Amino acid sequence: MIEFQNVSMEYHTGTVALKDVSFTIQNGEFVFIIGRSGAGKSTLIKLLTCEEKPTEGQVLIDDFDIARIRRSLVPYLRRNIGMVFQDFRLIETKTVYENVAFAMEIVGRSRRVIARRVPIVLSIVGLREKAKALPGELSGGEQQRVAIARAMVNNPMLILADEPTGNLDPTNSETVMALLEEINRSGTTVVICTHNRELVDQMKKRVIEIDDGYLVRDDAVGGYLRHTPCSTPDNLPPATTTGIGPEGRQP
Amino acid sequence: MIEFQNVSMEYHTGTVALKDVSFTIQNGEFVFIIGRSGAGKSTLIKLLTCEEKPTEGQVLIDDFDIARIRRSLVPYLRRNIGMVFQDFRLIETKTVYENVAFAMEIVGRSRRVIARRVPIVLSIVGLREKAKALPGELSGGEQQRVAIARAMVNNPMLILADEPTGNLDPTNSETVMALLEEINRSGTTVVICTHNRELVDQMKKRVIEIDDGYLVRDDAVGGYLRHTPCSTPDNLPPATTTGIGPEGRQP
Amino acid sequence: MKLTSVFLSLREGFRNLVRHPLVMLASISTIALMLILLGFFTVFSLNARHIMTVAGQQPPIEITMRNGVGDKELADLDRYLANDDDVLEFQRYSPQENFNQFVDNMENSELFADFPIDNIPYTYTVQLVDPSLAESFQTRVAGLAGVRKVSLELAVMSFLSDAIVWVNYATLAAFVVLGLISFFIISNMVRISVFARGEEISIMKYIGATNWYIRVPYIIEGALVGLIGAAVAWGVTMFGYDRLYSTLMAGAKPSDVLTMLPTEQLTIIILMINLVIGVGVGSLGSAASVRRHIQV
Amino acid sequence: MKLTSVFLSLREGFRNLVRHPLVMLASISTIALMLILLGFFTVFSLNARHIMTVAGQQPPIEITMRNGVGDKELADLDRYLANDDDVLEFQRYSPQENFNQFVDNMENSELFADFPIDNIPYTYTVQLVDPSLAESFQTRVAGLAGVRKVSLELAVMSFLSDAIVWVNYATLAAFVVLGLISFFIISNMVRISVFARGEEISIMKYIGATNWYIRVPYIIEGALVGLIGAAVAWGVTMFGYDRLYSTLMAGAKPSDVLTMLPTEQLTIIILMINLVIGVGVGSLGSAASVRRHIQV
Ligand SMILES: Nc1ncnc2c1ncn2[C@@H]1O[C@H](COP(=O)(O)OP(=O)(O)OP(=O)(O)O)[C@@H](O)[C@H]1O
Ligand SMILES: Nc1ncnc2c1ncn2[C@@H]1O[C@H](COP(=O)(O)OP(=O)(O)OP(=O)(O)O)[C@@H](O)[C@H]1O
Ligand SMILES: [Mg+2]
Ligand SMILES: [Mg+2]
Numbered sequence A, B: 001m002i003e004f005q006n007v008s009m010e011y012h013t014g015t016v017a018l019k020d021v022s023f024t025i026q027n028g029e030f031v032f033i034i035g036r037s038g039a040g041k042s043t044l045i046k047l048l049t050c051e052e053k054p055t056e057g058q059v060l061i062d063d064f065d066i067a068r069i070r071r072s073l074v075p076y077l078r079r080n081i082g083m084v085f086q087d088f089r090l091i092e093t094k095t096v097y098e099n100v101a102f103a104m105e106i107v108g109r110s111r112r113v114i115a116r117r118v119p120i121v122l123s124i125v126g127l128r129e130k131a132k133a134l135p136g137e138l139s140g141g142e143q144q145r146v147a148i149a150r151a152m153v154n155n156p157m158l159i160l161a162d163e164p165t166g167n168l169d170p171t172n173s174e175t176v177m178a179l180l181e182e183i184n185r186s187g188t189t190v191v192i193c194t195h196n197r198e199l200v201d202q203m204k205k206r207v208i209e210i211d212d213g214y215l216v217r218d219d220a221v222g223g224y225l226r227h228t229p230c231s232t233p234d235n236l237p238p239a240t241t242t243g244i245g246p247e248g249r250q251p
Numbered sequence C, D: 001m002k003l004t005s006v007f008l009s010l011r012e013g014f015r016n017l018v019r020h021p022l023v024m025l026a027s028i029s030t031i032a033l034m035l036i037l038l039g040f041f042t043v044f045s046l047n048a049r050h051i052m053t054v055a056g057q058q059p060p061i062e063i064t065m066r067n068g069v070g071d072k073e074l075a076d077l078d079r080y081l082a083n084d085d086d087v088l089e090f091q092r093y094s095p096q097e098n099f100n101q102f103v104d105n106m107e108n109s110e111l112f113a114d115f116p117i118d119n120i121p122y123t124y125t126v127q128l129v130d131p132s133l134a135e136s137f138q139t140r141v142a143g144l145a146g147v148r149k150v151s152l153e154l155a156v157m158s159f160l161s162d163a164i165v166w167v168n169y170a171t172l173a174a175f176v177v178l179g180l181i182s183f184f185i186i187s188n189m190v191r192i193s194v195f196a197r198g199e200e201i202s203i204m205k206y207i208g209a210t211n212w213y214i215r216v217p218y219i220i221e222g223a224l225v226g227l228i229g230a231a232v233a234w235g236v237t238m239f240g241y242d243r244l245y246s247t248l249m250a251g252a253k254p255s256d257v258l259t260m261l262p263t264e265q266l267t268i269i270i271l272m273i274n275l276v277i278g279v280g281v282g283s284l285g286s287a288a289s290v291r292r293h294i295q296v
Helices: A041-048 A071-079 A096-106 A111-124 A140-152 A170-185 A197-203 B041-048 B071-079 B096-106 B111-124 B140-152 B170-185 B197-203 C003-019 C021-057 C071-083 C095-104 C131-142 C154-196 C198-207 C211-248 C263-294 D003-019 D021-057 D071-083 D095-104 D131-142 D154-196 D198-207 D211-248 D263-294
Strands: A002-010 A016-025 A030-034 A056-061 A081-084 A158-162 A189-193 A206-211 A214-219 B002-010 B016-025 B030-034 B056-061 B081-084 B158-162 B189-193 B206-211 B214-219 C061-065 C087-093 C123-128 C147-151 D061-065 D087-093 D123-128 D147-151
Touching: A002 A041, A016 A041, A016 A056, A016 A206, A030 A041, A030 A170, A030 A197, A041 A056, A041 A158, A041 A189, A071 A081, A071 C198, A071 C211, A081 A140, A096 A111, A096 A140, A096 C198, A111 A140, A140 A158, A140 A170, A158 A170, A170 A189, A170 A197, A197 B197, B002 B041, B016 B041, B016 B056, B016 B206, B030 B041, B030 B170, B030 B197, B041 B056, B041 B158, B041 B189, B071 B081, B071 D198, B071 D211, B081 B140, B096 B111, B096 B140, B096 D198, B111 B140, B140 B158, B140 B170, B158 B170, B170 B189, B170 B197, C003 C021, C003 C211, C021 C154, C021 C211, C021 C263, C021 D154, C061 C071, C061 C131, C071 C087, C071 C123, C087 C095, C123 C131, C131 C147, C154 C198, C154 C263, C154 D021, C198 C211, C211 C263, D003 D021, D003 D211, D021 D154, D021 D211, D021 D263, D061 D071, D061 D131, D071 D087, D071 D123, D087 D095, D123 D131, D131 D147, D154 D198, D154 D263, D198 D211, D211 D263
Parallel strands: A016 A214, A030 A189, A030 A206, A081 A158, A158 A189, B016 B214, B030 B189, B030 B206, B081 B158, B158 B189
Antiparallel strands: A002 A016, A002 A056, A206 A214, B002 B016, B002 B056, B206 B214, C061 C123, C061 C147, C087 C123, D061 D123, D061 D147, D087 D123
């Protein structure tokens, strides 16, 4: 269970990226985090991976306050999280295969297990023939899919994906989303930051909207815009809205 | 005028990213290049900036074969092109302001001109308050907008934008597109690679589709899919289709 | 650390080395350079000590006979010295020889044109098998017939032992200084190369690699750089020394005091020194800078 | 290149320096270290040459008188030498003094117990204001009454001039070797730091920066590193030398042959050498590695 309790986060530059944000995500949920550019979505994710610490409030994972975690334990926290970073963060000097295998080596999997699992995961994201390529020899979308493969290879408890389809065409995006939904169905909590209106509207999942650091909406089943837009083919029922309107701001 | 004459491009890894591609873009045109991930869009852009050389065929800009350009002249070619890279390529050690100003310094603009123009451009992309931030202190979308600001600051003859809205929310995406259209209206040629179906469908511009290295479609006024999808609010007239269907492949 | 991890770290260490040939070459050649400097110094100091030890093992003991000593006493002493097991070699000098040698050493030799040769005694120079036998030899021989004095030339011996102490100090000082410089330069290099890989390292951390998991391959890499640098330096030093040896020692006899140590005798010493310093400096330099810079 | 560009390059050079403090510190301290080594060597060799020149300016000319020379001749010669402008200083030694000194130098002094002192002559040692006057002085004095021989001790003079040649060679060799090592290490450092900034450089190229536009700031940066390194090394060298000077020269008279050069006389020389080598090596090292590695 992930719990944000009145979390505020101010960068050393003085930018306050999150302001008094509170919400709870149960184990096994599938959540979209949306919001305009610079709203604070990536910051929220960084708090979950201990990349940044909240300046106020608490971030709890299974009732454990990760802001007060010992530094030497951070790696073990991260091993339980599959991360897809907005800027991919692939190791430039390792091949696609090695990048994915590396995530398994870290948690101490045997070579046999790695040799069996990595090709499967690469096939799933459609990169089996690119296994030997270096990240620099891949297209943007291909790199993104490597990052996705790496995030899911260890069957983590939690997948955090920051803009996982920003460089993918609609077909690939839908495939990736279907994949994440599949993983979610087996019990993994999935949290996705995205700007992809179509996908959010199609998936009919919980939507948390951040605007200028405030949590402005938390719909149990939501669309990209607060009131499901008329242009979407499938009309959604007006969802359980707990927040305020998309333009609204808390004081 | 940009002209691709039977261009093929094979990377040293053996990947053939473009296969016998021919098309012409007139000065002042606004063109979308679409295609699934790994189709060869970025490769096409790289040929225009001399980042890669075609293995066969010719790439002509104003009847000048840029594959045979002297290496020392490449910088001067690039100064006439405003590039938005898929991976942003901002200089990590320079602030937002300096990154944009740097593009003007290179072409020898005076400090006075730079000091006047950079803030204007940053305001246009909505980053005026972030002028002093380093790229590492920006959100993904903000970095993308810095890249866009840098590309347009010199009023180039040609703007090449690779996935310029991949990290932007719909509102920001539309703003950026409107901006590019505005620049285009003043005579600048604009070529955009994108996966953003909504934008392509809305803009009603020329669409070149690449699939697996082949040019499979070149519509004077096109949508993201060959036959305008019914889910799009504005129905487009069936455009002048010169290519083959989205799934079709030339031998 | 599990066996798999050890294996993986080793593999990573090797790979890092090959993946950044630039950094690798720079580091290896720098460490090799310092070790070559150190090597030539070591070779010099070992030879200096060798020559001094050889000289010290052969203290020129001088026996001065009484003036007007008879032929019998001389013959007896000859026999005595020839039969003494402590004596390695001896040489008798007649008064005339002594006078000639003495005059040869003078600037104004004509001053002594009419010097009365009778005033000059017979002398012997004796070399012992071991300098520690000198004092008992002195006591024994001093009592023999015709012997006026046995001088041990303690000045030379104490000069030599002083000189050995000084060479030892200088060697130590050079080792410390050059060692520190090597360490410093290598750890600077490693720091820069770690800096160059900062992104890679931070990515590993984001994925959940522990500090040791990141650190160990760098330490192995540093050790490898040191190892290769040591080997290169060893090759260069030994080759250079061998050339020098064959040039300088071409016409030397084994009995000469001023002999260089043969190349074979230095091979192992230099290799050991290089390996210990190279690998030590390489791995410790890596460890220090990875620790400090990564802030793991 | 326009003035604006020059200004921008300078600014960039400064900024690079400050932006990568790690690289900066490593490079500066390495170059400073090499320059300090070089500096101490220079100081040593300058002093060696200084001492030799001082010694060479005072060749001990020795005048040997005939045996049994009269008091008048001696008094005449005393007067002659005292009035000769070429003579800086002179000293007369009686036969007894000469004998004592001679016997003092002997190991077996008792050999000469009954040596007839009459055989030993009066001698003079003379120091000239300039060694080049020696030969004309010799001709002049050799013709005076009672003088048997004027010896110039050419051996000492030729030894000194030989030694100066050797010290010159050694200085040159050390300069070349240490210079090359510095150059090598610095260019390695620059290469690694350029490597560390490879991405930045390639981005500049993508935006349309020309080769020189990219290269010049690095060269300026290298020159700055060299400049700072040179200054640091200069400070350390001069401080160290000054301490040494005040310790060793505490009780020295200005007339001593074995004097060190005063610190002030070295300040400018060392500064110049450091600046030329530091800035040269820094900027050339940068230029070389930027050129090679960036493949601009
Ligand atoms: N490392 C940092 N240092 C200082 N400020 C930062 C840093 N990272 C982000 N910010 C600022 O914090 C705010 C929120 O950034 P964040 O990355 O969370 O946005 P986001 O919602 O992920 O945006 P996007 O959709 O563009 O990725 C922005 O104003 C950004 O400029
Ligand atoms: N530097 C490179 N070396 C080798 N192969 C490359 C390199 N860059 C791209 N490729 C390969 O060439 C093909 C086309 O790549 P390109 O980057 O042009 O795709 P793209 O259309 O831009 O895809 P995306 O939408 O994912 O960015 C891909 O299969 C890719 O793996
Ligand atoms: Mg973000
Ligand atoms: Mg691309």
